Structures are given as C-alpha cells and as structure tokens.
Amino acid sequence: MQQDSKRHVPDWLLERLALGELDAETAADVRRRLAAEGRSADDIAAVVATSNREILEQLPAAPTAASIKRRAERAAAAARPAPRRAFLFGAPLALAGVAAVLLVARPWQPSCDFRGADGECINIKGSDIRHQTLPRLYLYRHRTAGDERLRDGTRATRGDLVQLAYGSHGGGYGVLLSIDGARKVTLHWPEKQDGDAPALKANGETRLPSAYELDDAPAFERFFLVRAAAPFSVATAMEAARALAAQPAARKQSLALPPGFEQISLALDKAPAGTKELP
Amino acid sequence: MALDVESHYLRYGPMVLRRCRTLLRDPAKAEDAMQDVFVSLIRSEDRLREEAPGALLLRVATNVCLNRLRGDKRHPEDAHEDDDLAVRIAQADDGGGDAESRTLARSVLGKLFGADDPLAASTRSLAFMHLVDGMTLEEVAREARLSVSGVRKRLRGLKGRLAELEGV
Numbered sequence A: 001m002q003q004d005s006k007r008h009v010p011d012w013l014l015e016r017l018a019l020g021e022l023d024a025e026t027a028a029d030v031r032r033r034l035a036a037e038g039r040s041a042d043d044i045a046a047v048v049a050t051s052n053r054e055i056l057e058q059l060p061a062a063p064t065a066a067s068i069k070r071r072a073e074r075a076a077a078a079a080r081p082a083p084r085r086a087f088l089f090g091a092p093l094a095l096a097g098v099a100a101v102l103l104v105a106r107p108w109q110p111s112c113d114f115r116g117a118d119g120e121c122i123n124i125k126g127s128d129i130r131h132q133t134l135p136r137l138y139l140y141r142h143r144t145a146g147d148e149r150l151r152d153g154t155r156a157t158r159g160d161l162v163q164l165a166y167g168s169h170g171g172g173y174g175v176l177l178s179i180d181g182a183r184k185v186t187l188h189w190p191e192k193q194d195g196d197a198p199a200l201k202a203n204g205e206t207r208l209p210s211a212y213e214l215d216d217a218p219a220f221e222r223f224f225l226v227r228a229a230a231p232f233s234v235a236t237a238m239e240a241a242r243a244l245a246a247q248p249a250a251r252k253q254s255l256a257l258p259p260g261f262e263q264i265s266l267a268l269d270k271a272p273a274g275t276k277e278l279p
Numbered sequence B: 001m002a003l004d005v006e007s008h009y010l011r012y013g014p015m016v017l018r019r020c021r022t023l024l025r026d027p028a029k030a031e032d033a034m035q036d037v038f039v040s041l042i043r044s045e046d047r048l049r050e051e052a053p054g055a056l057l058l059r060v061a062t063n064v065c066l067n068r069l070r071g072d073k074r075h076p077e078d079a080h081e082d083d084d085l086a087v088r089i090a091q092a093d094d095g096g097g098d099a100e101s102r103t104l105a106r107s108v109l110g111k112l113f114g115a116d117d118p119l120a121a122s123t124r125s126l127a128f129m130h131l132v133d134g135m136t137l138e139e140v141a142r143e144a145r146l147s148v149s150g151v152r153k154r155l156r157g158l159k160g161r162l163a164e165l166e167g168v
Helices: A013-021 A024-036 A040-056 A061-079 A081-090 A092-105 A234-244 B005-024 B028-042 B044-049 B053-074 B077-083 B086-089 B098-114 B121-134 B139-146 B149-164
Strands: A136-141 A148-150 A161-167 A173-180 A185-189 A222-230 A261-270
Touching: A013 A024, A013 A040, A013 B005, A013 B044, A013 B139, A024 A040, A040 B005, A040 B044, A061 B005, A061 B028, A136 A222, A136 A261, A161 A173, A161 A222, A173 A234, A185 A234, A222 A234, B005 B028, B028 B044, B028 B053, B044 B053, B053 B121, B053 B139, B121 B139, B121 B149, B139 B149
Parallel strands: none
Antiparallel strands: A136 A148, A136 A161, A173 A185, A173 A222, A222 A261
C-alpha cells in the first residue's frame, strides 16, 4: 500500500512494471497511481519499448554481450590467484604461518650432522675420507623416552636440555662453546675461561659431565668444537667466538681462528617460546 | 549452467543502461558501468535463482554506479563535476516528495559521496532508492528483499551517521 499518493511513481517501479516482474498487488497499485497522474501502463510500456529499441540499435546485443564476456573473463583471471606471484608477494604472512606449522608438525630434516670450518656439510656416515679424521660434535636432546640426536638445523626451544659430546680420533686439545641469537657466548667445556684447552679423549664419543638448558635467546644456538693438535688458551677460542657473535651472519660464518685450528659447528634453530613440537 | 549473456542483455540491458545514465549522467561512463553490472551478474549467477532479474540488476547497477561516483570523487580533475553531483541527483526527484526530504536527500548524498566509505554499499543503495528514487520504505524493502524494519534501521543508522558528520 502506498503511503503517499502524491509521489510520482519511481522509475524503478515503472521499469519493473514494463518487464512484467512486479507482483500482482504492486502492479495494480502502480497502475492506479499512474492513472492518478493521467498516465497509463501502456504509455509507460511504449516509452520503454522505444528507448529499448534505440539503445539496442546503438549497442547491439551480440557485440555487447561478447564484450561483457571478455570483461568477465578478464575479471575472473585477475581474481584467480597466480601461484607464483602469490608465493612471492601475495600472502607472505599466511605462508609464514603455514611454514611454521609444517616445521613444527614435521621438523625439517637437516642434511648435515655438523658443519666444517667453511660451512661444509659433514655427515658422520659419509664416505669422504677427509671426514674420517675430523673431530666430531654431537648434540642430544634429553627426552623422557630417551635422548634424541640433533643435527644441524634442528629446531629447539627454550628449556630443552641439550647434552654435548665430542669425538676426536686424533686426540689433541679442544674447547666446546656456543653463540646464540642474543650475541652471547657460552663456554661449555672446560668450565673456566682462564686456562688452556683440555686434552680431548681419543675415542669415538665423549659426553660432557652435564647437559645445557637452552635459554630464551632468539633465532639460534650454535655450538662449536674448536680443536688443535697443540695446547692453546681457552681465551683464543672465546675471543673468536665473541667476535663472530657480534656479526649479523653469526649463524653461518666460521670462527676466525689462527692457522692450525680445526672447527666444526652444529646450530639449533630456536622455535618461538611456547611452541611445542608434534610427534 | 553458464548465463546466457546475450539474452539477458537483450531483455535487461537497456533498463540497466538507463539506470546507469540516471546515476552517472555520462553516456560513456554509463555504458562502461552497464557492462560491469552484467559482469557482476555472471559472477553471482546463483542469485538469479532466488529473485527476479530486474530487481537484482537494478540494485547491482545502483551499487556499481554509486561506487563509480565515489571513485570519481578521488580524482581532482572531477572535482567540479562532483560538486554538482548531489544536487543533480537530488533534482532527479524534483517532481516528488516534499521539500524536507529533498533537502535531506541532497545533504545525505553529498555526505555519502564526500566521506570515506561511511556506509556499506548496500546501505547507500537503499538510501538512494528511498531518498532519490522516491520509493517508500515498503517499496525499498520489497525490492531489496529486506524487512521494512531492517530498511528503517539501516536508514536510521544513515541519518545518525549524517548527524555525526555534520556535528549535530
């Protein structure tokens, strides 16, 4: 029911009347109002038909429809995510989230047991003869069900108890230390910095007396075994470690040690606090 | 099933173009907007099963054109043209309604097109249908497939927004 009979019938309703799409009640009301204005539905239909004819002459159906379809196809193509571009630019945060989930759900399988002085990947079971004589560094994470062997690139979290061990078939002297994402250097073995590096046991694997609990340092904890055939001061290794820890590339670069030293490293990537690895 | 664009254009294209011409007052822009309306129809073809194409297309055309007008406002070269926009659109309602509603229409539309997205596009369309097309709340509700109380509530929000913009 119309509230204001003095209003002109809106063009909207006239268009719908001409289309024959108005419900019976509304159509009757529109006709009544048109009559009150001195017009009729037929008048409207004639005006609309004339206008339609003129428009369709200006914009014929076939080419206009073809143009609309092309436009729709372009719009659809633009709306479709381009995989490569989406990967690079489209949703970095979303992908970061997915990557984090994947890493937590299925920890990255690192390809190296540890790394040599030049970042060379070293696997203990490798057949390269050069590796057979190198010192070795082992890390284990204490688990209720038993220790878990950690390799370079394994993810770890604050509170993880990490057991360090070394192997040195050739004996010699050595220091175990670590640097972290907070640029801190930690001496793991020997206990005191003001002395010489202790002799390494010439056997397959020797565990340190105690485990090390990872703190909340961000990004990484990178462990080093520094070895030399002759005695050296612990300070030599610590100074090299402090210098490296201050570098932006501390996660990957090697210690700057004098000639005659060997070094191997193994880095753990720190997961955000509170992140729990899934089985 | 793919939409038969040509048959829909034959039946509804002229009506959509007239609607776009009324809102945009520019033949070239209206023709371009008309094509966009049909592109929208292709992309939301399912809605055709729920309601008559005429009402749907008129609403989509209103949305598309109001969005165009808002977009044009952002271009400095269109500033003069847009300054007259609210008045010209309001003048389309000269023959009906009372002086108060026409004044309100001018004011509301000026604010709508001038402010940064103060309202949802659908609410702008409802406002246009009521204030410029001169449709009653019942007619707006029927054509937009909303309840009268829903339309009234949204337009009340519109007036509240307008009062807020004017610092009343």
